[in-house]
Amino acid sequence: ILNVEQSPQSLHVQEGDSTNFTCSFPSSNFYALHWYRWETAKSPEALFVMTLNGDEKKKGRISATLNTKEGYSYLYIKGSQPEDSATYLCALRMLTFGGGTRLMVKP
Amino acid sequence: NAGVMQNPRHLVRRRGQEARLRCSPMKGHSHVYWYRQLPEEGLKFMVYLQKENIIDESGMPKERFSAEFPKEGPSILRIQQVVRGDSAAYFCASSPLASGQGSYNEQFFGPGTRLTVL
Numbered sequence: 267i268l269n270v271e272q273s274p275q276s277l278h279v280q281e282g283d284s285t286n287f288t289c290s291f292p293s294s295n296f297y298a299l300h301w302y303r304w305e306t307a308k309s310p311e312a313l314f315v316m317t318l319n320g321d322e323k324k325k326g327r328i329s330a331t332l333n334t335k336e337g338y339s340y341l342y343i344k345g346s347q348p349e350d351s352a353t354y355l356c357a358l359r360m361l362t363f364g365g366g367t368r369l370m371v372k373p
Numbered sequence: 374n375a376g377v378m379q380n381p382r383h384l385v386r387r388r389g390q391e392a393r394l395r396c397s398p399m400k401g402h403s404h405v406y407w408y409r410q411l412p413e414e415g416l417k418f419m420v421y422l423q424k425e426n427i428i429d430e431s432g433m434p435k436e437r438f439s440a441e442f443p444k445e446g447p448s449i450l451r452i453q454q455v456v457r458g459d460s461a462a463y464f465c466a467s468s469p470l471a472s473g474q475g476s477y478n479e480q481f482f483g484p485g486t487r488l489t490v491l
Contacts, residue, residue, distance in 0.1 A: 300480065309464060309482035310416070355416065360406060360468070360480050361429070363416045 272356060272364035279346050280372050286342040287367040289356030293337035301330055301341055302355040304366070310355060313341075346371040375400070377467050377483035378447075385489045392452040392459070394486045398467030404428075405448040406480065407440060410462040422448060455490045462487050 271290045279285050291299065298317045302310040314323045316332040316339055323330050327344045343350055346369070353366040378397040386392050398405050407419040418432040422442040433440065437455075442448040452459055466482045 309484050310466075312479040312481065315479060357416075360466070361418045361421070361432075363408075363418070365415045 270356060270358055270362050270364040272354075272367050274367060275365065276368040276370070278370045278372065281346060281348060283346050283371075284342065284344045285346055285369065286340050287354065287369075289339045289341070289364055291337050291339075291356075291358050293335055296334040296337075297359045299332060299339050300357045300360055301339070302357065304353045304355055306352075313354075341367075343369070348373050377402075377465060377481050379463075379465055379483035379486050381486060382484060383487050383489070385491060386455045387491050388456055389454050392455050392488055392490075394450040394452075394463050394465075394488070395447040396450070396465035396467075396483055397447040398465075399481055402467035402469050402481070404468050405442050406466045406468075407448070407450050408464045408466070410464065410485075412461065416464065419450070452488075455488075457490045460488055460490045 273288050277285060298315055300315050301313040303313050304310040314330045316330060319334040321332040329342045330339060332339045339356060341354055348371045351369055351371045353368045355363055355366045357363040377399055380395050384392055396405055403424050406421045408416045409419055410416050420433045420440045421429040422440060424442055425444050437453045439451045450463060462485045464482055464485045466480045468480045
């Protein structure tokens with residue numbers, strides 16, 4: 267059974283702050299890591315698929331990095347906006363999800 | 374291109390009844406995943422299907438739950454003799470490629486079905 271951990275569980279930041287959070291996973295038998303954004307009362311929305319060690323992907327103000335050797339991925343949000351408020355999930359192979367990081371951005 | 378569709382969006386059942394949840398994947402997607410979100414918990418994988426095949430059902434409860442994805446029509450998650458503990462949001466997602474074959478493609482989620490068991 268794969269164990270995917272996310273930290274912190276929740277995060278409150280001010281509008282304009284940059285922030286980052288972590289997804290940790292077993293480094294052996296890595297296949298792919300998925301990041302999702304999940305707004306309340308909506309369904310998860312795919313952000314990134316990370317596959318190679320050292321991968322770095324970017325979408326607007328959001329970016330992610332991957333270290334498969336040590337088993338972690340970081341998600342960064344630059345200049346947080348209230349509309350970034352959501353739960354950010356990571357998952358291994360779309361099968362095992364972390365508990366999510368709930369981000370709240372105050373105007 | 375319509376997204377992943379799920380119906381019904383809300384379903385109320387009494388204990389002992391059957392619940393049937395439907396998921397129509399995105400056009401061109403042949404792989405469907407079902408997940409469950411219990412109250413105050415995260416997303417948990419239930420089952421992964423390809424057309425006419427169950428690929429991985431390691432997350433499915435052993436009794437009362439079944440899933441299918443026929444050659445024609447939507448994928449169905451069926452819960453027999455529902456109990457209060459089955460109350461949850463059930464999400465399906467689809468992708469064009471298998472999870473085991475690289476997982477490189479994005480996965481698209483449906484809006485979910487919220488099941489309430491009275």
